[in-house]
Amino acid sequence: MFELMKADKTVDFMRWSKGAFVLSAIMIILAIGTVTTQKLNWGLDFTGGTLIEVGFEEPADLPKIRESLEAAGFGDAIVQNFGTARDVMVRLQPRENVKSEDLGNQIIAALKEGTGQTVEMRRIEFVGPNVGDELAEAGGLAILVSLLCILLYVSIRFEWRLAAGAVLALAHDVIITIGIFSFTQIEIDLTIVAALLTVVGYSLNDTIVVFDRIRENFLRMRREDATEVLNSSITQTLSRTLITSATTLFVVIALFLKGGSMIHGFATALLIGITVGTYSSIYVASALALKLGIKREHLMPTPVEKEGEEFDAMP
Structure with a gap:
């Protein structure tokens, strides 16, 4: 039953x-x-390269940021918001014979010149291609x-x-x-x-x-x-x-x-x-x-x- x-x-x-x-x-x-x-x-963990997180004083204009980086010779940069509208993450492919610190300074200088805003470096990471x-x-x-x-x-x-x-x-x-x-x-x-x-x-x-x-x-x-x-x-x-x-x-x-x-x-x-x-x-x-x-x-x-x-x- x-x-x-x-x-x-x-x-x-x-x-x-x-x-x-x-x-x-x-x-x-x-x-x-x-x-x-x-x-x-594949992300930076697998391809290798440099990750730079920056902060702007005003909401970031991503198209303008991309144009600024392209004009400075970083046309391969991947730009996206990270957290808030003022936080931006920039990912770059591996570059030979360039230190991460120098690369970060170049990115900051290009962003300041291209956007006219105060840009603050939040974080920078480097992962080698072998890793x-x-x-x-x-x-x-x-x-x-x-x-x-x-x-x-x-x-x-x-x-x-x-x-x-x-x-x-x-x-x-x-x-x-x-x-x-x-x-x-x-x-x-x-x-x-x-x-x-x-x-x-x-x-x-x-x-x-x-x-x-x-x-x-x-x-x-x-x-x-x-x-x-x-x-x-x-x-x-x-x-x-x-x-x-x-x-x-x-x-x-x-x-x-x-x-x-x-x-x-x-x-x-x-x-x-x-x-x-x-x-x-x-x-x-x-x-x-x-x-x-x-x-x-x-x-x-x-x-x-x-x-x-x-x-x-x-x-």
Whole structure:
């Protein structure tokens, strides 16, 4: 009677699994295509160069600042507001045989002459190109190693079909998030790498909760087939998934709107990753496990022979 009542309230998620696979495939293809054609907008952490933060006495006129820097020979400078309208960040490509201090003084002089305002140096940072290459390699390896460790962990805890679904869902989330960053040309720095690893951990936690319920229901719902078990498991954990995602998104949206430019990319990556990760826990991880042929027999505990049983069975 209890299982019948539960079945009446079960949402048939797997009914839309084919459409979800098509949607995910399209998004992944578009993401890979965008990264291949437009490339990623690597930040100073990865490309190397000089970052200079300056403050103006009045709201800064960015077009005029760019013209001033171009006239002074800094046409490759990237200029953007940083925090308030009076704070400006200038990013420059690496320059050989030029000290950071001298470069900063040249920028300040060009801005004073071009804008006619009092300009205050707030911060100057330099990252060499070799360090940038090492950071890019280390960031990529960090994401790859995390996925491999997750594959090993889920394989030990569950079963390889569920493990494959979980890891492919995580890769799905990371690829789509990177694709959106490539399409929008949002600058990628170390905070974005941290956000991607955070997304991997968040999505995995959500997937593990669903998989735990799937394993329990396979052992409890002995008359239902795999599709019904997965639908029932996702339905039972749906409220938890939505509440967790909603409360997390409240914080992330607050960071996105009020956190400032320093963590804007971090908040953007989390905003995209949590949304995509909630979707992938249902329509990628679980649905892929079903496509790979997950059955009750695969999750049944291995019987352990008690000591002495083999002798009792002898004639």
